[in-house]
Each structure stands twice: as C-alpha cells, then as structure tokens.
Amino acid sequence: MKLRKKLLWGLVALAAAGLLAWALMPAPVPVSAAEVESGPFVESVDEEGRTRLRDSFTVSAPISGYLQRVTLEVGDAVEQGQVVFRMEPHPAPALDARSMEQAREGLSAARSRLEAARAELETQQAEATFAAAEFERYRKLRERELISATEMDRVRSVRDRQRxxxxxxxxxxxxxxxxxxxxxxxxxxxxxxxxDEDQPVLEVRTPAAGLVLTRHRCCEGAIAAGDPVLEVGHLDDLEVQVDLLSMDAVRVRQDMRVRITGWGGDETLAARVRRVEPAGFTKVSALGVDEQRVPVIIDFGDVEAAAEWLGVGFRVEAEFLLWEGEDVIQIPTSALFRSEDHWAVFVVQNGRAALRRVETGRRSGMITQILGGLETGEVVVTHPGDRVRDGVRVEPELRG
Structure with missing residues (x-):
C-alpha cells in the first residue's frame, strides 16, 4: 500500500516537473518564410525613358521679314515640299510730324533738282545742235580747202563733246x-x-513629310532670319532614349531585348537596343547627388503599333533584359545575410531554424539566383531578426 502511494506521488512529481519545464520553455519565434522555387529567371535593369524622333526638321525663316499668319496647327499632316508659311517685306515705319515735314521738303527739293536737270538738258541740246551745224559748215569749207585740217579737227571735237x-x-x-x-x-x-497693292511673297516649304510637332510662331509679325516657326517629323521614326547609370550601361549591349511598360496601357511593347552612346554626362539626382548617365537609344519592335498610342516626349519604363534562364533556383533576396564572409540563409527544418551557407548568382530586383546550397521545395526565413539563431524554434508563415 505504501509502495503504491510512493509510485503515485512520484508520477505526480514527474508530471509537475514536466509541466514546469514546458511552461518555462521559450515560445517559437514567429517568422515570415518563403519556399525555394525553380522557374524562369530574368536579370534586368529598369529605368525611366522618354520617346523622341530619330529625325525631326525645324523650318525657320530664311530671311528677315514680315511673317503672315501660320494656319497649320500641331498634329496637322504635311507633305514634302508643301508651303507651310509665307513671308513678305517689312512694312515701312511710321514717321513723326517732324520727319514727315522733312520728307515733304525732300520731295520738293528732288522736284527742283529735276527741273534744273531738265533745263541743263535743254541747254546742252541747244549747244549740241549749234555744234553740229558748225561742223557741217566747216566740213564744206574743208572740201573746198578753205580751212586747215587742224581747224576741222577742232570743230569735230567740239561737236563730239557737246553730244x-x-x-x-x-x-x-x-x-x-x-x-x-x-x-x-x-x-x-x-x-x-x-x-494695298500686291507685294512679293516668299513661300517657305517643308523639307520632309510628316506631322507638325511644334508651332513656335502662329501670329503674323516681324521675324528675324533663322527664327524657328515649325518643327516637322514623322512618327515612324519614333524611338526611346533612356539615360542609364554608367555602371548599368556597361552591361547593356547592342540588339539586347527591352520591354517597354509604364506608358499608360496594359500592353508590354517589345523593343531592342540600337545604340549605347560612347559619351556620358553628369546629372544631379533628386537627392542632390551627381550621377554619371549614359544615353541608350531603343528601337520599337513594331513602331507603327507604338505610334498609335505614343507621341514625342512621352514617359515610359524600360526594362533591359540582361540575362534570361529557365528552371533557375531562386529565393527572395531578403532571406540572404552575411555569415563569416559568406552568404547564408536560415532553413526551416523540423520547426527549427538551421543556418546554411549558399552560393548566390545573379540578382533581379528582390529575387536572387541560388547556385548551390538549397533545393527546390525547402523553406527559408525571410527578413531574419535578432531572435532568429541556428537551432531556434520558429513558427514560419509562408508568403508568396
């Protein structure tokens, strides 16, 4: 009887000890987790760009003059050689009262000089008539050898001078x-x-067909030589310029695939890199940091389809596809951290976090390629905090 009581009390003590140990045991650390996946992987660079035309033509005033009203509007189609605007000579300036009076006096003086010139003409004509008659008389006397040859030459000279x-x-x-x-x-x-009478009009023609992109002048008025009036271009020459950071531009190659998004529609427009310009420039970012940028020019795969929605100066998002692969093992980049100069992750095994070194590859945004150390289907901890250590119990919450 006493032995049975002792066994009973022993079992109660063991149960109490177990309950106490369970109560004092730390609770599992709640963590967010993600499953290691295998699938298509794309390494890319995203940057904002602007549409532009490969070739546009600015039609300017060839000479100074008076511009007639420009009837063409932005978006109007023009043909090559079509008259796009006309110019005429400057109107004469208005005179004040003093200048007007001086102009009248100048006209009177000019008329007086005309009368004096006419009178001088009549005098010279009379002298010439007399000289011609004198010459005829002397010629007859010379035929009869009544005067010398010298005298005849003198009379001829007088006649010629009068003429x-x-x-x-x-x-x-x-x-x-x-x-x-x-x-x-x-x-x-x-x-x-x-x-009011007809004035000479200069007709200026467009050098190329296309659309009117910009109208710098619309109203009539004085214009100087070289001032722009219209800008003409064709949307078939539509392209995109993206200013990439120089460290990203060195990874971009000619004919590389590009996906155009963020232009306002749901469709993704296909494009390819035509040229990476050899010279960069400095641009100040929104945070006031100097950045070295390199212009990259992109051609649309179907420029006619792109021109149906886009115009010149439209904002787009360009994704440069640096590398593409199939069946690539990948995890969220947030699961990675440095451990003894190596990349590592916490793998959830039997409800505990297990530290494991991994070999990483390419990165694309928030996703990183895994070359070794993980298998598809394993679960890794994302955003591991200070409470997560090797062997610690965890309560994972899988997120897609």
Whole structure:
C-alpha cells in the first residue's frame, strides 16, 4: 500500500516537473518564410525613358521679314515640299510730324533738282545742235580747202563733246526723276501700314513629310532670319532614349531585348537596343547627388503599333533584359545575410531554424539566383531578426 502511494506521488512529481519545464520553455519565434522555387529567371535593369524622333526638321525663316499668319496647327499632316508659311517685306515705319515735314521738303527739293536737270538738258541740246551745224559748215569749207585740217579737227571735237554733254544731261534728268519717285514713295507708304497693292511673297516649304510637332510662331509679325516657326517629323521614326547609370550601361549591349511598360496601357511593347552612346554626362539626382548617365537609344519592335498610342516626349519604363534562364533556383533576396564572409540563409527544418551557407548568382530586383546550397521545395526565413539563431524554434508563415 505504501509502495503504491510512493509510485503515485512520484508520477505526480514527474508530471509537475514536466509541466514546469514546458511552461518555462521559450515560445517559437514567429517568422515570415518563403519556399525555394525553380522557374524562369530574368536579370534586368529598369529605368525611366522618354520617346523622341530619330529625325525631326525645324523650318525657320530664311530671311528677315514680315511673317503672315501660320494656319497649320500641331498634329496637322504635311507633305514634302508643301508651303507651310509665307513671308513678305517689312512694312515701312511710321514717321513723326517732324520727319514727315522733312520728307515733304525732300520731295520738293528732288522736284527742283529735276527741273534744273531738265533745263541743263535743254541747254546742252541747244549747244549740241549749234555744234553740229558748225561742223557741217566747216566740213564744206574743208572740201573746198578753205580751212586747215587742224581747224576741222577742232570743230569735230567740239561737236563730239557737246553730244557727250547731252547724254550726261539726259542721265542727270533720269537720276533726278528717280529721286523724285523715291521721295514720293517714301511719303506714300511711310504710315506703318502694308500697302494695298500686291507685294512679293516668299513661300517657305517643308523639307520632309510628316506631322507638325511644334508651332513656335502662329501670329503674323516681324521675324528675324533663322527664327524657328515649325518643327516637322514623322512618327515612324519614333524611338526611346533612356539615360542609364554608367555602371548599368556597361552591361547593356547592342540588339539586347527591352520591354517597354509604364506608358499608360496594359500592353508590354517589345523593343531592342540600337545604340549605347560612347559619351556620358553628369546629372544631379533628386537627392542632390551627381550621377554619371549614359544615353541608350531603343528601337520599337513594331513602331507603327507604338505610334498609335505614343507621341514625342512621352514617359515610359524600360526594362533591359540582361540575362534570361529557365528552371533557375531562386529565393527572395531578403532571406540572404552575411555569415563569416559568406552568404547564408536560415532553413526551416523540423520547426527549427538551421543556418546554411549558399552560393548566390545573379540578382533581379528582390529575387536572387541560388547556385548551390538549397533545393527546390525547402523553406527559408525571410527578413531574419535578432531572435532568429541556428537551432531556434520558429513558427514560419509562408508568403508568396
């Protein structure tokens, strides 16, 4: 009887000890976990870009003048050689009262010079008539040998000089007449208005077919030589420029595949790298850090389909596909940490965290390729905290 009681009390003591040990045992650490997967893997570089045209044409004013109103609007189609705007000479400037009075006096003076020139012409014509008659008289006397040859030459010279004087007087009359006409025209059109009569018009044509991309001037007015009026281009030349960090640009190669997203539609547009420019530039980031950027030019796979939605200067997201693989073992990058100069992860085994070294490969965003140390289907701890150590009990919560 006493032995039975002792056994009973012994069992009670063991149960109490077990309960006490269980109560004092630390609870499992709750952790987030992910399963090691095998599937397609893409290493890429993402960067924002802008659409542009490979070739565009700026139509400028070839000379200074007065621009007529530009009727073309942005988006209008033009053909090669089509007249896109017209120019005419500058209108004469308006004169103040003093300048107008001086112009009138100038016209009166020009008319007086014209009358004086005409009078001088009449005088020279009379002298020339007399010299011609004198020459005829002396010629008859010379035929009869009544005068010497020297005297005959002197009369001939006088006649010739008078003829030349008449031509000079005629030219002087023409010059005076032109001065009168110029002074009269200056007064007639010096009001700041364009004359009603027809003016010579310069028609400027586009060098290429396409669409009007930009209209720098629309209204009539004075324009200087070289000032831009229109910019013309064709959306078949649409391309994308992406300014990559130089450390990413060195990994990009010609003809590399690119996926265009983030342009506003659900479709992913296929493209390829046409050129990585050889010269970079410095750009200040939003945080005020100097960055070395390299322009990368991308061609659309189907530029006609892209042009249906996109235009010039549109924002897009470009994903450069640096490397692609099938059946690649991969885990979230957040599961990795450094342990004794090696990459390691915590693998969940029998409810406990087991430290394991792994060999990593390529990275793409939040995913890392695993070359060795893990098998498909194993569970690893993501974002391991200070409480997670080798052998610690864990309570994993799998996340996709």
């Amino acid at each position: 030349a004087a008449v031509r000079a007087a005629e030219n002087a009359v023409d010059v005076a007449r032109f001065e009168v006409e110029s002074a009269r025209a200056f007064l007639d059109i010096a009001s700041g208005q364009r004359p």
